[in-house]
Amino acid sequence: MTTQRLPASSSPVPTSPFTRRQCLAALGALASLPAAAQFRVEVTGVGMTQLPIAIAPFRDEAQSPQKISAIVQADLERSGQFRGVDTAGMRLDETTRPDLALWRQKSADSLVSGSVVRLADGRYDVRFRLWDVVRGQDLGGQSYVVVQADLRLVAHRIADFVYEKLTGVRGVFSTRIAYVTKAGNRYSLWVADSDGENAQAALASPEPIISPAWSPSGGQLAYVSFESRKPVVYVHDVASGRRRLVANFKGSNSAPAWSPDGRTLAITLSRDGNSQLYTIDANGGEPRRLMQSSGIDTEPAFSPDGRFIYFVSDRGGAPQIYKVASSGGNAERVTFSGSYNISPAISPDGRWLAYVSRVNGAFRLHAMELATGAATALTDTSADERPSFAPNSRLIVYATQQQGREALMTTTLDGKIKARLAGQGGDIREPDWGPYQFQ
Structure with missing residues (x-):
């Protein structure tokens, strides 16, 4: 498992209210502002070849201001390449060798587990591991030590790692x-x-x-x-x-x-x-x-x-x-x-x-x-x-x-x-x- 440290943190177009088309038709300093309201990701539709993946709740993430496993799962589902498998009641972390037969019974092709630990200096140690359930292979993992503001970025990096390992294509979630x-x-x-x-x-x-x-x-x-x-x-x-x-x-x-x-x-x-x-x-x-x-x-x-x-x-x-x-x-x-x-x-x-x-x-x-x-x-x-x-x-x-x-x-x-x-x-x-x- 590798450890990574992140840095702290006239136009021929029609019209409608506040749209690119309206503004283009009309063509014919860091702002001190609060952050925008939180977004809610809603995924709809079914693809032909979605890979079933289990993202187990990370150990101790309930004490983290960001639910890492939920962000990773939302990223992967939004890509259209994955569908989540129920992990209710499962207790795992990156050190656990999972019962792969059990996960195969749940129809999972892969499994992600991990942990989130708050360190004495206020930073967070986030670790995870990816398993190929079908082949019984440990596909590796990583560890990140970050300030609280970078927890979402860590989750996106984890999703990138998983996406690339399982599809062969580089992930885009941390962009x-x-x-x-x-x-x-x-x-x-x-x-x-x-x-x-x-x-x-x-x-x-x-x-x-x-x-x-x-x-x-x-x-x-x-x-x-x-x-x-x-x-x-x-x-x-x-x-x-x-x-x-x-x-x-x-x-x-x-x-x-x-x-x-x-x-x-x-x-x-x-x-x-x-x-x-x-x-x-x-x-x-x-x-x-x-x-x-x-x-x-x-x-x-x-x-x-x-x-x-x-x-x-x-x-x-x-x-x-x-x-x-x-x-x-x-x-x-x-x-x-x-x-x-x-x-x-x-x-x-x-x-x-x-x-x-x-x-x-x-x-x-x-x-x-x-x-x-x-x-x-x-x-x-x-x-x-x-x-x-x-x-x-x-x-x-x-x-x-x-x-x-x-x-x-x-x-x-x-x-x-x-x-x-x-x-x-x-x-x-x-x-x-x-x-x-x-x-």
Whole structure:
């Protein structure tokens, strides 16, 4: 068992109240704030090949301010790869050799057990072990000594360990998301755990904040603020709270997207007429126009290799998704299914395009396999917005409306497993999933 120590802690889009679509259509400093209300994770749906896993209550976790086993189980179930097995009445920790025959009778393929011990100095020693019940193998474990504020992060790290050991794919639970809320007349930009919990305010403004975008290193967020009574692009340093102005040209400045090397931003500017695509140094400077278009071009997104920029354009009469070389040139149309497609996001592995398509008046999340062009609707809701991929390309976070409330959701790529990240902090929009590098 290894020991780890964590550090202390104009646009062609429609309108609806406080949405990305409304703010984009209108385009045509660490804030001292309390943390957002706690989120409740609700997982719905059934996948075809969910792995049955038992997460036993960690010994002495009842005395811990965070229930580690519950967080680990919620993470794994939200991924769509696992389903929990009942562990009621079981007393185990990382030193216990479990009765594997018993767990096989409970139909568990794997088992996690552990302990949480409060040390004399106030820190917590969290330990766990993972068992392959079917093969009878000890798959290893870890130990973390952390301050109380890092207990949730430890739980996410444990879920990452389990996920990778059992699926062969790196977990994403210890990464972060950024999102925007509107409460009354106050807009706030938040940084939170991947399950929406532990939100910290990065910025507050009486004017709209839209389009937050993580840098590839996870240390910075680009976003658009209307505090100057027009859209302006800033880059915010997450650790220090300092920010720098990147684009404040004549007209609107919007839709920042980072290049994979973090040196360049693609942005939408209207300084020369219609909204058009430009690239600009991430520290500011003179922008370079990518191409000439008689239509509106917006919502750029770099491909993972940096060779292409995907974007939305109405050059064909209605919004569709196109791509252009990041050095500029001629655009190539990408979406052909549906008459109204917006908000492109490319998976980090380069295989998938997530986007929002208008279907019979409803805005629904879709995923397209880029190699084949085959597209699938992932939702049956009517107001989906702003998809963003997890860094392992296995989940998508997006904004939507459910039962009259704004909410963030995650979904698997087949749309079968969804989780609602439901908070009380106002209308919740504009999610962007951060990279692995942010720890």
